[in-house]
Amino acid sequence: MSGASTVRAIEQETEKESILHLMDGRVKLVLLVLIIVYAVFSSQIAVLAFLELYLLILIYISHVSFKSSIKRILLLLPFGGFIIAFQPFIHPGDVIWTGAFGIHVTEQGLMWATLLISRLIVALTSIVLLSSISPMQEVAQSFRRLGMPRELAMIFSLMIRFLFMFYDELHRIIHAQRARCFDAFNKKIPYKWRMKQLGYTVAMMFLRAYEQGETIYMSMASRGFSDESNLYNDRKKKLGRTEYLYIGATLLLVACLQILAMTHFYQWGFIGMNII
């Protein structure tokens, strides 16, 4: 799960300067979602390898740290990796290895697992890149400009504003608990008591959330906020040459990969094979 330090580290990456950082938020969002959708659509490892290469080039152009990007991807992989690890054993197909207790590995299972992990890596790289070049508030604004309903966009935008404040609150509570030697994972303390303390922590967070919200509303209302107000920056920014170049390059890549997938990749053996 994402913690406060992770959130801050990600936001620090977005403060860097590069062509990609300066681009329109909508373009970054839509194109990276397009890459994820195409990765999920594709069933050839070769296509996914080219998409990953393209994303790594974009990471290089954006001056985002390779080390932190790879670290984040590796930290996220186990969530899906757990399910993927089972695939060679449960997927029906030609048995290539048989072990004790009737456990067997199938060729199709191995291929399916390879496809799933390749898709997951491409999707996670896209997300890591997007979150490293777009501040959270820019993502919220992009959704609004792409037509997200006003109420949803407002909740989204406000939630991001409050997120950091809540992590600070959570850390303050956790520090206070640690200062009193409270450890939720200490088995010497009765489980019921630990749960009670955690429950009160959650309740405290919940109450602070509500009360902070009320205070913030009063401040907003006193400054002229109404249901007609636009909380987000709704400036009409025109797309520039770099945005069109980025859109063109990405669309061209996807189109070329699809043509190659249908005409050439099947000659490349395992990595060009359609895995279904």
Added chain:
Amino acid sequence: MHIPDGFIPLWQCAIYYVIMIVALYFSLNWARKNLDERLIPLMAVLAAGIFAIMSMNMPIPFGTSGHMLGGALVAIVFLAPEAAVLILFIVLLVQALIFGDGGLTVLGANVVNMGLVGGVVAFFSFKALQKFTGKYLAAGIAAWLSLFIASEVTAVQMWLAGTFPLIEGLAMMGLYHFFIGIIEAILTVVVLIALDKVRPDLLAWNRKKNMGEKTLEASEEVAAK
């Protein structure tokens, strides 16, 4: 319970997106009807609170850890499954976009599990049980049920996608979430008790109807009692 990208075929993702959009349509209508402009920022703050709460790991028997989902809590606090759909949608969207926790193509499937199924199961089981068991026990059972059923729905989705066998999926997800569900139930009840003591005006069951139908003054009256 967050399904990652690539685990569900696109055509199935599209079906879950349609279900999610329909659920969001009704949830937004509920929000427009029941929440005024004062309460919409409050929902946003709640979403941030739920997000922060989700990052707190809780100990689970057998040495593992899990975290709260909060869908049942939101549905019971507002007495509306629509609130759970709205808040979980925003939380899951941010988790998918910024943290890669759960996928973007499968956002519909994740919202259907945790927001829609979780919220609806929590709300209706709470409504059905509270007359017989009292509100706190009903809330606990509703929270456990919402998490457990949501996890089993996830197993069914993975089976429909051809990613995991049904029986093994149901058994593994069921066993793991059986215990996480107990934590969810205990924490939901503790939070509700704390809210009922400190800010009873925030709980929909202390009001005649829904959230937006009470004025601030009336809420303060309830709080003062």
